[in-house]
Amino acid sequence: MESRRDFLGRAGAIGTIGAAAAVAPFLTLPAGAEETVGVALFGDYGVDSPGQDAVARMVDRWQPDAVFTLGDNVYSADDVDPYEVLPRKALRFYQRFVDAGTFFPALGNHDWGDPGTPLLSSDGNGGTRGAWHDLMTLPGNGRYYDVRIGPLHVFVLDDYYLEPDGNKAGSKQAEWLRTTAAASNAVWKIVTHHYPPYASPLGGKASIRWPFEQWGIDASFAGHWHHYERIEKDILYFVNGLGGAPFGFSGNPIPGSKKRVADKNGAIRLTASASRMTIEFVDTSGRVRDTVSRFVGSTPAPSAPAQPAQPEPPMPEPAPTGSLVDEPYRSMTGRDATLVRLYLAAFDRAPDSSGFSYWRSLRIHLIDIASYFAASAEFRNRYGTLTNGAFVERVYLNVLGRGPDAKGARYWTGLLEDGIDRADVLIGFSESLEFKRRTGILG
Structure with missing residues (x-):
């Protein structure tokens, strides 16, 4: 197909907007x-x-x-x-x-x-x-x-x-x-x-x-x-x-x-x-x-059948709620340390060996792992279906060991209502200096 690159019009200057101010290219x-x-x-x-x-x-x-x-x-x-x-x-x-x-x-x-x-x-x-x-x-x-x-x-x-x-x-x-x-x-x-x-x-x-x-x-x-x-x-x-x-x-x-x-x-x-x-x-x-x-003017073409679900990662091994990490997790640094803190922030437990190895082996961003954790079956089974406010309270409890103050609750819940992902909140808390000091995982 021959490419067509000539414009009849160019939209308005940066910083202006609106149908009256600009003509679409x-x-x-x-x-x-x-x-x-x-x-x-x-x-x-x-x-x-x-x-x-x-x-x-x-x-x-x-x-x-x-x-x-x-x-x-x-x-x-x-x-x-x-x-x-x-x-x-x-x-x-x-x-x-x-x-x-x-x-x-x-x-x-x-x-x-x-x-x-x-x-x-x-x-x-x-x-x-x-x-x-x-x-x-x-x-x-x-x-x-x-x-x-x-x-x-x-x-x-x-x-x-x-x-x-x-x-x-x-x-x-x-x-x-x-x-x-x-x-x-x-x-x-x-x-x-x-x-x-x-x-x-x-x-x-x-x-x-x-x-x-x-x-x-x-x-x-x-x-x-x-x-x-x-x-x-x-x-x-x-x-x-x-x-x-x-x-x-x-x-x-x-x-x-x-x-x-x-x-x-x-x-x-x-x-x-x-x-x-x-x-x-x-x-x-x-x-x-x-x-x-x-x-145009006809019913949609038939769709292909839904693709089967992707395989789930290994099921986590049971761990007591509120457990603190021991070696070798405590001395980890870099991405590994971030992943350990993410487990604690999401599930209030240390990583299990099979799950940690699985997520560690994937070449995906930690924000995507946080997204999976926040929507996982384990998260739902532990805490139920949470409103944005309840999610903020849960993250406070897991990360800081206390519920949110009124100002903090309004701030973080407001961000979620404005479109911030729960994964972003989870990562933000798990990477806080207070949580690093509390867990002893400083790397």
């Missing part, structure tokens, strides 16, 4: 071309890995009209140079699309510095500044914006809680989406962002469950979880965090989950015409692992 069709467009979508890729390189090479062979990322464009340590790490870990892999103006990234939690070095920060005037803006020319305010490509209209969202214009259904950003989507005459309308509204590990992010169907959106594409998943509810929901990061544990399927892949990196290939939109997940071997189509 519109990629024009070559003379005589059939109006069928193709785009690539993937997330969680900025690790400078062989898997990331394989995805980039595959996407380049597709020659898509545009590339859309689903967040976590860069995984970095604290206090690195964002102007060095963004090109090295992300942009160079898709440089020809960046140069052509057809590279459209969404922001993820890692891009906001959670954890790592932020690629952007507040400019003090309601907008943002930094490497994210200086190294790329993006539409609108660069954080959320829209792109029209023939029959396809893509709305890129920023669903992180630090977004200056809000990340909930009643926010300025959401109102922009509602009005801009309503004004569009595109046949197909999709949203790209980072946190999945629905996903099998923990059920998804409730704060981004906006009324997409009511607003005319046909599909949502997100990342964050390091697997691929297709979920069918009011609209199609896709998760693809396999852009290059290590594979994550995908858990058991939630209602509506039709297909999951967690064993190979890959990208989503979307093609759209005036009558049909087809979405495929292709792994780096070139194998099409999932396909679904939607047609």
